[in-house]
Amino acid sequence: MTHPEVFIIESLNPDDERASRFEGRIISDILHLSGKQCEYRYIRTKRELMWAVQTFIDSDFRYLHISSHGNPTTMFTTLDTLPFADFAQIVRPALRNRRLFISACSMTNTALADAIMPGSGCYSLIGPRKDVYFADAALLWASFYHLMFKRNEAAMKRADIIDTVHSVASTFDVPLRYYSASNDVKGYKTRGVKP
Template identity: 35%
Template structure:
């Protein structure tokens, strides 16, 4: 039986590894709350494939992937960036799909909520859901959002995640960082993929002092 614990996988640029480990912050915070988690920082495609397979063979129920999003010239999300190479949405879905049945994916990657990856993964597996940010999101905001999200989810129920509670928790935490997220699930007997957009409309930055209102 799978356990309600999180496996956090992170990939950064070489020069970011010492200062931008968002995933490590999330893992440490969960450990402070008495909620065990696994954390690993990877660099290569082979390492991603290896950790995906290891996760599939483990009892972890939740997979958290933190990495840069990649977009095309039109600003559309087309994949994610590992330290050493770009991985397309198609390729990422093929890598993760065999290991995600009965599990949830939390994707901390800019624009990932707008791309086709969540739909591809849910169509190719029995993954319960995918949660991802809609827009570009800073390391600091991502760390605040995800640590708050996991803390509140596990505080509400240490044994499982329920879609309705998950959506309400995302709404609360999204307000903290003024960002929007998309929550993808399959519904009905046909397993149609649908999503809900959660979080506030973007609030304009306040005018600096001395400027006209």
């Protein structure tokens, strides 16, 4: 049994750290203002990512939010580069009956869905499909979680996710991709947002 709470793992580059561009911390603060439990972990290395993912598993929280830099093939921590295969190897064991939210430029694509979704038991993968500015990302995700929990504090239902993804993507002009688990050959479908 998991709890409908958000666990945030964030890893940024040194310039972001110096400029205090901690999107995940902002989202965590807003969730706390909304009365939600939220865990926030800042990490800098692949090893710390592994530790944070294990902490997420132990927390029994249902929603994993990753805030980092990325590109169409790679996730970056402050000090390490993780091709999708390496990133997936770390997070897949944590995703059974859970949802993954990615806040990283251009990372949410079919290659990531192929690495994460099939056989993992992950309910969904959602994130931007292009580069996104820090302010837009922080506002988009804070709004997304606020609206989702306002609709239902106990669960994120597919129809509500689709509506909310459309709403925040349109409001902030940030194209999002939403992959959800299915029984088809690939193990997932793109839903709610045109790729």
